[in-house]
Amino acid sequence: MSLINRLDSQAGDFESRFMALLDRDGDAAVQVDETVRRILRAVREEGDAALLRYTRELDRLDCAEAAELEIPAERLSTALEKAEPAASEALTFAAERIRAYAERQKEEGWSFQDAQGNRLGQRVTALDRVGVYVPGGRAAYPSSVLMNIVPARVAGVGEIIMVVPAPDGVLNDLVLAAAALTGVDRVFTVGGAQAVAALAYGTATLPAVDKIVGPGNAWVASAKRQVFGRVGIDSIAGPSEVAIYTDGSLPPDWAAMDLFAQAEHDELAQSILVSPDSDYLDRVEAAMERLLSAMPRRDIIRASLSGRGALIDCHNEAEGLALINRIAPEHLELAVDDPDALLPSVRHAGAIFMGHHAPEAFGDYCAGPNHVLPTSGTARFASPLGVQDFQKRSSLIQCHPDGVSALAEASVTLADAEGLTAHARSAALRRPGGDQSA
Amino acid sequence: MSLINRLDSQAGDFESRFMALLDRDGDAAVQVDETVRRILRAVREEGDAALLRYTRELDRLDCAEAAELEIPAERLSTALEKAEPAASEALTFAAERIRAYAERQKEEGWSFQDAQGNRLGQRVTALDRVGVYVPGGRAAYPSSVLMNIVPARVAGVGEIIMVVPAPDGVLNDLVLAAAALTGVDRVFTVGGAQAVAALAYGTATLPAVDKIVGPGNAWVASAKRQVFGRVGIDSIAGPSEVAIYTDGSLPPDWAAMDLFAQAEHDELAQSILVSPDSDYLDRVEAAMERLLSAMPRRDIIRASLSGRGALIDCHNEAEGLALINRIAPEHLELAVDDPDALLPSVRHAGAIFMGHHAPEAFGDYCAGPNHVLPTSGTARFASPLGVQDFQKRSSLIQCHPDGVSALAEASVTLADAEGLTAHARSAALRRPGGDQSA
Numbered sequence: 001m002s003l004i005n006r007l008d009s010q011a012g013d014f015e016s017r018f019m020a021l022l023d024r025d026g027d028a029a030v031q032v033d034e035t036v037r038r039i040l041r042a043v044r045e046e047g048d049a050a051l052l053r054y055t056r057e058l059d060r061l062d063c064a065e066a067a068e069l070e071i072p073a074e075r076l077s078t079a080l081e082k083a084e085p086a087a088s089e090a091l092t093f094a095a096e097r098i099r100a101y102a103e104r105q106k107e108e109g110w111s112f113q114d115a116q117g118n119r120l121g122q123r124v125t126a127l128d129r130v131g132v133y134v135p136g137g138r139a140a141y142p143s144s145v146l147m148n149i150v151p152a153r154v155a156g157v158g159e160i161i162m163v164v165p166a167p168d169g170v171l172n173d174l175v176l177a178a179a180a181l182t183g184v185d186r187v188f189t190v191g192g193a194q195a196v197a198a199l200a201y202g203t204a205t206l207p208a209v210d211k212i213v214g215p216g217n218a219w220v221a222s223a224k225r226q227v228f229g230r231v232g233i234d235s236i237a238g239p240s241e242v243a244i245y246t247d248g249s250l251p252p253d254w255a256a257m258d259l260f261a262q263a264e265h266d267e268l269a270q271s272i273l274v275s276p277d278s279d280y281l282d283r284v285e286a287a288m289e290r291l292l293s294a295m296p297r298r299d300i301i302r303a304s305l306s307g308r309g310a311l312i313d314c315h316n317e318a319e320g321l322a323l324i325n326r327i328a329p330e331h332l333e334l335a336v337d338d339p340d341a342l343l344p345s346v347r348h349a350g351a352i353f354m355g356h357h358a359p360e361a362f363g364d365y366c367a368g369p370n371h372v373l374p375t376s377g378t379a380r381f382a383s384p385l386g387v388q389d390f391q392k393r394s395s396l397i398q399c400h401p402d403g404v405s406a407l408a409e410a411s412v413t414l415a416d417a418e419g420l421t422a423h424a425r426s427a428a429l430r431r432p433g434g435d436q437s438a
Numbered sequence: 439m440s441l442i443n444r445l446d447s448q449a450g451d452f453e454s455r456f457m458a459l460l461d462r463d464g465d466a467a468v469q470v471d472e473t474v475r476r477i478l479r480a481v482r483e484e485g486d487a488a489l490l491r492y493t494r495e496l497d498r499l500d501c502a503e504a505a506e507l508e509i510p511a512e513r514l515s516t517a518l519e520k521a522e523p524a525a526s527e528a529l530t531f532a533a534e535r536i537r538a539y540a541e542r543q544k545e546e547g548w549s550f551q552d553a554q555g556n557r558l559g560q561r562v563t564a565l566d567r568v569g570v571y572v573p574g575g576r577a578a579y580p581s582s583v584l585m586n587i588v589p590a591r592v593a594g595v596g597e598i599i600m601v602v603p604a605p606d607g608v609l610n611d612l613v614l615a616a617a618a619l620t621g622v623d624r625v626f627t628v629g630g631a632q633a634v635a636a637l638a639y640g641t642a643t644l645p646a647v648d649k650i651v652g653p654g655n656a657w658v659a660s661a662k663r664q665v666f667g668r669v670g671i672d673s674i675a676g677p678s679e680v681a682i683y684t685d686g687s688l689p690p691d692w693a694a695m696d697l698f699a700q701a702e703h704d705e706l707a708q709s710i711l712v713s714p715d716s717d718y719l720d721r722v723e724a725a726m727e728r729l730l731s732a733m734p735r736r737d738i739i740r741a742s743l744s745g746r747g748a749l750i751d752c753h754n755e756a757e758g759l760a761l762i763n764r765i766a767p768e769h770l771e772l773a774v775d776d777p778d779a780l781l782p783s784v785r786h787a788g789a790i791f792m793g794h795h796a797p798e799a800f801g802d803y804c805a806g807p808n809h810v811l812p813t814s815g816t817a818r819f820a821s822p823l824g825v826q827d828f829q830k831r832s833s834l835i836q837c838h839p840d841g842v843s844a845l846a847e848a849s850v851t852l853a854d855a856e857g858l859t860a861h862a863r864s865a866a867l868r869r870p871g872g873d874q875s876a
Binding site: 401 | 531543548692739781785790792793796798801802803805847858
């Protein structure tokens, strides 16, 4: 059995195999939704008591009082002080680069006067309070802490609350060190749907937030979807993916390792390489066969590549880029000598790694742009997490006395056409001399 | 029985009455969700056949073939030509102002070089194809057509598909005229959850889109929530609301008519006036009593005001603005002589109408900023519909050979700390001389 699927864009079965590769709809997870609905209701109605109970049941973390769920600030700063110097330097380097990129995203308000002297504007302000979900246990990633909190801080969010489950009381010290580095305001050791519920509704101990961001498992995703509307949420993240387009100029060993890097996340992660050079695909496959055994996570890599991975022979560049656009990948590597020449043909991708020397791994950790990216083809309409997600806009409208007439006239006409008489009267009252006409 | 609720911020029962006023959670509408789930599945599996069947059953519009559901372009242009000149002039005036404001929102991409010569950027592109839902029947608003389509056009969306139900075959000609004015690409007479399903999944006749925007009833809202993820959606709109803050300088008749204008939308619309001047609130209430009988929609206004409306005595400005921030209103009128002095204290509002001469009605029709605004307190985290909703960002990362080392080193350190060996190797391979080290 081969390590990875091979597809040929001119084969008769290509369309069905390609569509199967992109099929991202698992079963509707109705049962998860029901369980989560119960948890949300319990935390909403019972507050801390339910939060403590679920944390005891699901994370085997037994606290007598909800206040014990909060990690003292000293524990965070101690984690940072005691971290390996190389690790804390790398975290600091990454945080600085993420901050520098985020600063450029910050939106400012503006206003202008129209021809009649009316003032129109767009005001931009930061969110008051944000909750950041950080997974615990096996997939505890300090890089995620930086990527979710730094842009919120740059936006000027008033208070940032982090939640991270501590199953069996276990916490990842480098996650705490990263939290310390970001200057997060408060951290609670809760997770799952119960943490999302507490952030959305608030409890006596854990304050309600205005928006919840951060990745999580199926329960967390379902909870975020269900509380959407009461609070804002970022996107619902699916499995991570990379698509590499290369004319064959990316060394096969590099291609193999880039595909492995994606596949090692979990069995559902997706690694796709598209090239018009069939012989090159053979060389990449040979490199993968040769390199796999040295990978500690080879079992996960193998499962991911055989289930969801693919080497696709696209026969020519135009067809290759068309496939890339259909994939709308979370990460795209344009591994060619002149990636700028291809860029205009790329319509959908979360992050684009240009040329041979920018592997996705740089983007995961420290290049600067966010590693929270649209998955599952949502790059067709969604964007990387950024400062924009922690700011909001308000429109401003102010009329100059000389500018009222034209607006009033059009408003009256359209309100009458829509049968909304009070709208029309409210507009007409602002006309010069209209004071007496109600 | 009084026309509108009166609250006093210093009364003992204020907190409970104020919270009841802001309680926006209806029952969970589980039954609607189930019905909608069935409709979505049917359209997804059966395509046009299900679309025709539901349109026949629910809108009593009987078409033999799905192609009959499309409105020919000539019908749109004829509607515009035959519209009352005053109406088509007002629509043109409004469309131009919406366009002018939207143009200023358009985001452009950027890139910069870091200290090591690496290139980092943010690319901004328009969505390929967008679906716009326009309600039909009783609440057929040509202004909504402009507000939803013009920003998409300004963003440069490739193709805009409008859907509008035609119950019993009835269409609003001014809605069609507005559609013609925006240069919408295609219009189909379908509505409800079946229209959302067709836009999300595509049928043989109606192409799948990347994002669905536009207001609708409970079925449409549930459908949008359920297809979110497969396509993008705008916010889930709740009932419309206005909050007016005034020191008493807004003429009582104007205040009354502004409150009526919001209340006439529907029974769930919410009109709140906050003032520190109790005598002024009496005068506004008297004006409302006097003016109501002349309003054609007085029954709706009365139901809305008695159920959801309120005049709130806030005793002082600081308390009044604190209440405004708790309301986080969709529309806020700052009806004072110097609204700029209050603006810094306003943290949450979808659109802010400054001073006495900018009633919400101007914003509904023709001021320029969008009338699709965050409702139900979501202005805490959400923004008005804008060009930004029809653009998406991609990150760009390109490494200069001299800039690789620092990124590789930090990536290797952090990947090793996270136990992701393939990430570390993928990064290490890009180091100078790293080609041979896989």
